[in-house]
Amino acid sequence: MPATLSPRKALHEWQLYLFLVPSLVLVATFMYFPAASAIYHSFFDWQGGDAARFTGLANYRRVLNDVVLWRSFETIGILIIANIIKLIPSILLAVLIHRLGSEKWQYWYRVLLVLPMIVPGLVRLFIWKFFFDPNFGILNKVLDFTGGKTLLIALDHHFLRWGIFHAGVPVPWLSESHLIVPSLIIWGFPWIGTVGVLIYLAGLQSIGTEVYEAADLDGVNSFQKFIHIELPLIMTQVRLSLVLLIIGTLQGFGLQFLLLGANGGAGGSGMVPGLWMFNRAFSAGEFGYACALGMVLFIFILALTLLNNKYVRVEK
Amino acid sequence: MTDGQTIAKGRKSADWLKHLVIGGILLIEMFPFYMMLQISFKDNAMFNRSPWLPAWITSWHWENWIFGARLVTPYLANTVFISVSATVGSIVIAVMGAYFFARYRMPFSGILWSAFLVLMLMPGVANIVPLFLLLKEMHLLNTLWALVILGVAGGQVFNIYVLRNFIEDIPKDLFEAAEIDGASHFQQIMNVVIPLSGSIIGTLAILTFLGSWNDFLMPLIVLRDRQLFPLGVGLIYLDGEPVKEWGRTMATYFLASLPLIILFLFTMKLFVRGLSAGAIKG
Amino acid sequence: MAGFKQIPASSPQGRESVYGQAMMLLTVQPVTRGNINLSVQLFQSVIDKNSSDDLGITAKYFLGRIEQIYRFEPDPARAIAIYEDLFHNHPEHPVAQQAFVKLVLLKLYDRIPDAERAKDFATFEVQGAKLQDHDAVRDFHLVMAQACAKFGFSEEKRLDHLLAADAAGVVKDDSKANLIVSIAEVARKLGRKDLALQYYRRFLDECPRDYRTYTVQQRIAATEQPAP
């Protein structure tokens, strides 16, 4: 953390504030004004037009006993835990690339990592929807071919008792209430966040080569090298990814909307808080209530972010 | 300082295994890229017959690419203008802002920082309407400057949040050394901050550039005259066609990303290698 | 609103502008309880000056409307009291007659035991006969006809009210189409064949392109040939 300043020195360094002014002005006008409007409208019965009725905390009282919202927090909880676990592949890939002997290969792998970012989402969506297609999809073909299907049927019969896997009937991955969350978790295998990898690589770069030489001398094996050298040094980046992940997952609903529609799909098991906010605003026309939902969601995200900052310690 | 190649021999031998794993993962990551390329040479009938395997070179449909080129070129000038100005503006202002937070713990910096943090956590439901009204008041509607300013403002919160972490990791004595030589804050940024966090600045620049290069929602709402439209708007029309011409769409998407690829090949060198190498020596 | 304040409240235009200001307060967005209360006070000040001229009666009518739909927590009882008082004092004034229609609607559709509702219905039938204003007569009969269907009063009364509404003259095309079909249907159910056929035929030539055309033709065919 930066050194705290005595008031006298701070006065001397007053021109440092000038550095923040441009950013502050831009953010205040173009980001704060719309956000403030959302907070303002959460106290109104507002249907998106300019007619609005002040109803004070009525929207917030309604949020408290909104069954669909609290059910959607269960789904989002599972997704957050899954996404946290899905951070690991990106870290491992970054470490692998970093440990490569030749600088030249490291550079070319870094370039190859940037390319997928350019491919528009439409293409990725097309491929993954095809992966889950019940009749032609790869997943069902692989399951049939490797006997995984019979395993699932047995599992379902004896253990799960959902009664959804039947011989001869293709598995409807995205239209069966029990299968939607697992499908959302599998989505995007092998879960490489190219942005994440680049950020970790930037962090790993600050490790001097002499540190590795010292570790080799002491006969440290590669796993201990990871735990004691590399992981601590990129903890700031990991903590950063955790924050971005929590915000992204809790606010995000694009994938659920594209795959399952505004109602959250079969059994409503694809319903997440962000999608419920979208549904209330655009399907039911209750913009004021959607703003109140937004505020409640904001408080959840804030709580999780503060928790993350407190418990994910970063020792230098 | 030994060159990279001769670093600890021990690690070199186990590299083929690493190459294998990295290569495998990258293959999966590059699959969409392959799909985009091979589909771009097919017409709908060929695509329907075999969506996955590339067609024989003899039956490639080059007219998809001509269609793509004719569609992309009119939008290029606007897109480059918006993306470059937004990226440069966003990074410069963000670096200054992050420097303020990271350099010293000034009075009120705690409040200001939480003000920034709050914005990042705020989910946007009805943000577009108030933003539009604001732009209307400022007579920025139907101008490219509106998109540049939105690009710069939009990137601030995220960029400052990321940059602050990295600038704080820079050892303090480097700053003190520069200060003793009489370097002003501005010179400290130029000589210490930028060289040391070159790669993260490069990554954020790529992200900001990409964001405004593909953006279609704000341009479509803010702009009215056709000749002001950027690339994102042109592409969204392709996606809207009820009869989806997959071949043409993919070819156009590839051509739309070509300038990005060329730019990254060069600027990647600039951010990754040039700057960081210098810092370690310094 | 600043414009209104310059004109002194006591002068004749002053009263008109106070009325205008009260009306403005109901339209200013966003609607707040404070604005509504202020509007009530301004209407009341207009009435206190002169409660029986055009402006006074209309102001009182809108006091009733505020209690009925503008307030965040509507108070139908107060609205009914205001409308009764208005109609009682100025039965001949069109606005007061419109208030009577609102009164009828509020009372019949309030949560009251059926017996009491039937009694009210009877008294309103008597009082309603005195209405002359065209709009009030038409709307009164439309409300009474709908109440018959909703609360199961006699179909004959429903038919009479529908016919009376048609006699008074419905303005909008689509309400006219609904009215004509309703009269024909009720007449058919009551076995008054000639009246039913008259209105079915009137529907066909006044509303040529309607989704009910085929069904009406079927009804005419069924009604014309003698019952098997």
Add this chain to the structure above:
Amino acid sequence: MNREKIMNLIGLTLLAACFAMALTRVFSRTATHLGSDVVTIRFAHYQLESGVRGAFDAIAREYEKIHPGVVVEQMSIPENVYPTWTVTQLAGGTAPDLIEYGPSTGSDERLARYFQPLTEWVGSPNPYNKGTSLEKTPWRQTFLDGLTGWPNYNTNLLEIYGMPNTVVTIRFFYNRDLYRKITGNETLPRTYQEFIEVCRKVEQDGERITGHKVVPIAGSKSNAPRITESLFCGQVQKLWAQYQGDDLRQANGNEAVLRFAVLKHKLSLYDPAIQSAYQITHDAGQYMQPGFMQLNREDAVFTFTQGNALMIATGSYDTVSLTSQAPFEIGVFPVPSPTRDDPVYGKFVFGPATEAGAPTQGSFLLYMESKHKQQALDFLRFMTSQKMNALFAAKSGWLPAVIGVDVDEKMKPFMPEMDGYINGFRPYWGADTYRVIDNNQYLLLGSDGSVKKFLDALGKDFDAALVSDSQSVNKTSRNNLLRQDIALASYMQLSRQNAVPAAAKKVSELNEIETKLELDLDDGILEMNELGFPPMK
């Protein structure tokens, strides 16, 4: 190391060069401002088919020919962005003069706040029909449905807002070669039983005859409801007749009576008619490819054009795109609904439903704050004149909305069938009941789905949805009533000072509308009070 420097230099110069080129292009562009006396009329829509855009363009050019001082500009906006685009343009006051009706422009609140009611102009003939058979017909009656239904006539506001360009009918497109190969003949099914017979034949012998798996109907999230909803509505024709009231009102938009009947347990979802409606939905679902509910429109079209499905149900607007993509000949036949003598489903049905209520679409709304309102209205009259609608139908391949426009042979089977009974209600009666049904329909349409499993699952979620839908409808009618009351107050004032001649007539109209709205509102509030729920959220 200097090779690094050179590479960096090249990179930087390249970037700078592109930027410089872009700068010159952007700033050299002279703003093409038009002369002040030229009037620009803009109309925005979200139909991106090239044929449709070409048709609108042709109409715009024709209009400019006879009105030299006017420029007509077409703005086509992609459908997925259209709601956001319209909301901001309306809120910002920069909307074009004519906007196409859509989910984001069609709510009562938006219509009443931003669009000009056209009721007063539809009574007189359309001047651009001079010299045709419709010369003296009122503008309104020149349309196939006389603008009596959704989306052009709003039953809550009792006003006409939209003037349509086309009418949408749902048909089955079928693969003629496959049909001949599998059924051995060319006769098309006319009744539901014959239709199921064909489906059964495809299911049994399809694979044997063609050598690959064939599905009777290509289904998807957007195609399946086209058939299942029309079959559902057919099955509840008699049931709706009991609730529709003497004015034979349409079910669409008047579902309040059904919501209260179910909440007061006078009508149960297990009612035989409703069960038969869900049963017929289930049956149709069995003949679609498994897991079709997760697929979208492109997947269904892909399956059909690949020859893996015999039929696909969609709107007449898909004719051009389907015929261009399918490597085989395509035929068309209407969705066969059960007849009265159908052994299983006959007893709940009057007969085939009228398509007079078929939604006329591609309707344009007149923006309230348009700077050239009269000119825009004139263009709207021109666009919906018989001659121009014929031009539109010919160029776009869509159906005309105006009477007397002859259609080429290929489109004849799509023309709406006017004769028929009033159709029943759809399964959902508001945003929340739609959500609950959408969430549970996999229990009905899945491979081992059943009506009982589906209805049991609806349970108390459906009741809660009925309450919340009723509450939001009550609030909408209260808001509509407030807006009417304020308009009425100002017209009362005008007519008292007889400043405006037509004020008295307007007062009479507004009183009539208010009476209807207040009857609906007070009915809704009474029902909710009797049920013990707060009338509004």
